[in-house]
Amino acid sequence: MFAPGAQAVALVQQGKLTSFGGPRGGVIEPKPKAASPAALKSLAGSLSHPIYWAGPKKGYTYELNRNPNGSLYIRYLPPGVPVGSKKTYLSVATYPFAAALAGIQRVAKQKGQRTIKLAGGGLAVYNPKIPNDVHLAFPGSNYQVEIYDPAGKTRQIVASGRITVIR
Numbered sequence: 001m002f003a004p005g006a007q008a009v010a011l012v013q014q015g016k017l018t019s020f021g022g023p024r025g026g027v028i029e030p031k032p033k034a035a036s037p038a039a040l041k042s043l044a045g046s047l048s049h050p051i052y053w054a055g056p057k058k059g060y061t062y063e064l065n066r067n068p069n070g071s072l073y074i075r076y077l078p079p080g081v082p083v084g085s086k087k088t089y090l091s092v093a094t095y096p097f098a099a100a101l102a103g104i105q106r107v108a109k110q111k112g113q114r115t116i117k118l119a120g121g122g123l124a125v126y127n128p129k130i131p132n133d134v135h136l137a138f139p140g141s142n143y144q145v146e147i148y149d150p151a152g153k154t155r156q157i158v159a160s161g162r163i164t165v166i167r
Contacts, residue, residue, distance in 0.1 A: 032075070034083050035064040040074070044166040051166045052094045052145045054157055071095035088150045092163065097144035100137035104144070107135070116159050124158045134158045 035043070037056055043064075044051045053062075053074045063075040063083050076090040077083065097103055101123060108115045108125045116124040116134070124136035131152040136145045147154050147163060157163065 030065045030067050032063045032065040032083050035062050035074075037062070040064065040166050049096075049143055050094065050141065052163055053092050053166055054090060054147070054162045055164060069096065088148070090151075090157075091146075091148045093146040093148075094143050095146070096142060097137070098142050100141050100144040101139055104135060104137045116155065118158075119161060126155060126158075131155065136163065 040051065040053065040062060049070070051072055051074075054076065057076055059079045061077040061079075061081070061083065063073075063077050065073040065075070067073075071093060072095070073091055073093045077085065078089065081087070081089070101121075104123050104125050107113055108123065112127055112129070113125050114128055116126070116136075118124055118136060118138070120138055122136055122138040124134050126134040132149055132154055134147045134154045134157075136147070136158060137143070145163060147158055149157060
């Protein structure tokens with residue numbers, strides 16, 4: 001699936017992904033669930049790829065959404081917001097993307113794009129006209145990370161170094 005920035009996150013959160021094949025060829029309905037930091041750490045240890053997040057946030061619920069294609073989304077729900085809420089909140093997506101850093105570098109060369117250099121040789125790219133969405137990748141990884149924040153603080157979150165691998 002490809003959808004630009006926030007549109008992709010919204011489609012996943014709304015459970016509106018459609019399969020073009022598979023056993024039944026029907027709708028894939030991700031089932032979001034609450035996950036503790038310990039559960040996220042356990043999941044990260046069981047997978048053969050990284051999971052990124054924006055770190056702990058006191059009082060928040062971490063909504064985990066896994067898709068059959070390997071995409072994984074962590075959404076930060078404020079106190080009192082139920083899992084599965086249709087409203088948008090800070091989300092960090094980790095998804096398969098072959099040679100992810102090269103892809104980010106290609107996008108960075110497009111007109112109007114801006115970059116943020118990250119520790120470890122990573123690179124983030126964003127369009128200043130779309131302040132809610134940033135994509136990033138690190139050397140040697142086949143996973144891209146997308147950060148979406150409806151409050152428009154996505155660049156600050158990325159530049160602060162808060163986007164890290166769950167260990």
